[in-house]
Amino acid sequence: xxxxxxxxxxxxxxxxxxxxxxxxxxxxxxxxxxxxxxxxxxxxxxxxxxxxxxxxxxxxxxxxxxxxxxxxxxxxxxxxxxxxxxxxxxxxxxxxxxxxxxxxxxxxxxxxxxxxxxxxxxxxxxxxxxxxxxxxxxxxxxxxxxxxxxxxxxxxxxxxxxxxxxxxxxxxxxxxxxxxxxxxxxxxxxxxxxxxxxxxxxxxxxxxxxxxxxxxxxxxxxxxxxxxxxxxxxxxxxxxxxxxxxxxxxxxxxxxxxxxxxxxxxxxxxxxxxxxxxxxxxxxxxxxxxxxxxxxxxxxxxxxxxxxxxxxxxxxxxxxxxxxxxxxxxxxxxxxxxxxxxxxxxx
Numbered sequence: 001x002x003x004x005x006x007x008x009x010x011x012x013x014x015x016x017x018x019x020x021x022x023x024x025x026x027x028x029x030x031x032x033x034x035x036x037x038x039x040x041x042x043x044x045x046x047x048x049x050x051x052x053x054x055x056x057x058x059x060x061x062x063x064x065x066x067x068x069x070x071x072x073x074x075x076x077x078x079x080x081x082x083x084x085x086x087x088x089x090x091x092x093x094x095x096x097x098x099x100x101x102x103x104x105x106x107x108x109x110x111x112x113x114x115x116x117x118x119x120x121x122x123x124x125x126x127x128x129x130x131x132x133x134x135x136x137x138x139x140x141x142x143x144x145x146x147x148x149x150x151x152x153x154x155x156x157x158x159x160x161x162x163x164x165x166x167x168x169x170x171x172x173x174x175x176x177x178x179x180x181x182x183x184x185x186x187x188x189x190x191x192x193x194x195x196x197x198x199x200x201x202x203x204x205x206x207x208x209x210x211x212x213x214x215x216x217x218x219x220x221x222x223x224x225x226x227x228x229x230x231x232x233x234x235x236x237x238x239x240x241x242x243x244x245x246x247x248x249x250x251x252x253x254x255x256x257x258x259x260x261x262x263x264x265x266x267x268x269x270x271x272x273x274x275x276x277x278x279x280x281x282x283x284x285x286x287x288x289x290x291x292x293x294x295x296x297x298x299x300x301x302x303x304x305x306x307x308x309x310x311x312x313x314x315x316x317x318x319x320x321x322x323x324x325x326x327x328x329x330x331x332x333x334x335x336x337x338x339x340x341x342x343x344x345x346x347x
Contacts, residue, residue, distance in 0.1 A: 037053050089115065119161065
């Protein structure tokens with residue numbers, strides 16, 4: 001198992017990221033913990049060591065709530081865990097976010113280790129220290145900044161993902177490609193499109209590393225999202241989260257983000273921020289992986305969509321700010337008037 005990154009974060013904390021390309025290594029690693037509480041869902045409990053102390057939750061975004069966090073904390077307390085005990089999350093972003101949130105609360109901060117099992121969680125939920133739960137109909141409205149001490153990435157587990165779940169994560173990788181100041185990830189995806197879609201393990205390892213490099217560049221410049229630099233990583237999220245909420249989370253996060261990126265490019269074009277040539281190239285790049293960017297909501301659904309947008313966390317002075325692109329790796333944040341948003345999302 002190789003350490004591929006050591007990411008400096010707030011307060012001198014670091015997160016070490018390890019890549020395991022040996023299928024047996026992950027099981028050996030998980031069995032090595034003493035005084036640990038594992039958290040998984042019913043899809044990922046198969047990765048847990050035999051007889052491990054564990055909380056196994058139902059899968060899905062709807063479980064990202066106080067009740068699930070309470071189950072984790074209650075189990076930790078009943079086992080007599082201390083601050084030097086470790087909470088090990090094995091699963092997708094929902095499991096990782098909640099487990100790290102519980103660890104941040106337990107005795108004012110216990111150890112946290114994240115083992116992502118989806119492409120989305122590998123490239124999005126593991127780094128940066130964001131933890132949280134959904135609350136009041138909004139995504140991730142309650143949470144903390146609490147970096148994990150280590151992240152273990154094993155691309156071999158991605159072979160079992162459904163096509164939809166894999167594409168969900170690929171949407172975030174595509175987002176990182178458009179946000180990158182250089183073209184390494186963009187060109188790698190373009191040059192290896194078939195291998196990426198076929199989930200070639202070596203290709204996925206390189207793709208994940210390049211994608212994480214983009215995220216690391218943003219989060220190390222703005223660890224607590226106070227300088228508006230890190231907020232750029234939310235490209236597509238304001239539109240996308242609103243669509244997810246409108247559809248009762250039947251739309252996956254990755255599907256929402258990809259759709260939201262297309263809407264952000266259209267909004268930037270409408271607002272005179274995004275050059276037409278770049279918008280056209282970027283939309284072609286997104287569509288090249290088979291993503292549907294043309295879906296529209298109805299006028300009747302727009303009030304509920306606008307209400308969901310109003311709950312977005314990226315507010316300043318009471319105004320929601322959307323991430324738009326002035327070009328490759330050139331994000332900007334700005335408010336958009338309701339009429340422009342409606343033109344971008346409605347039939």
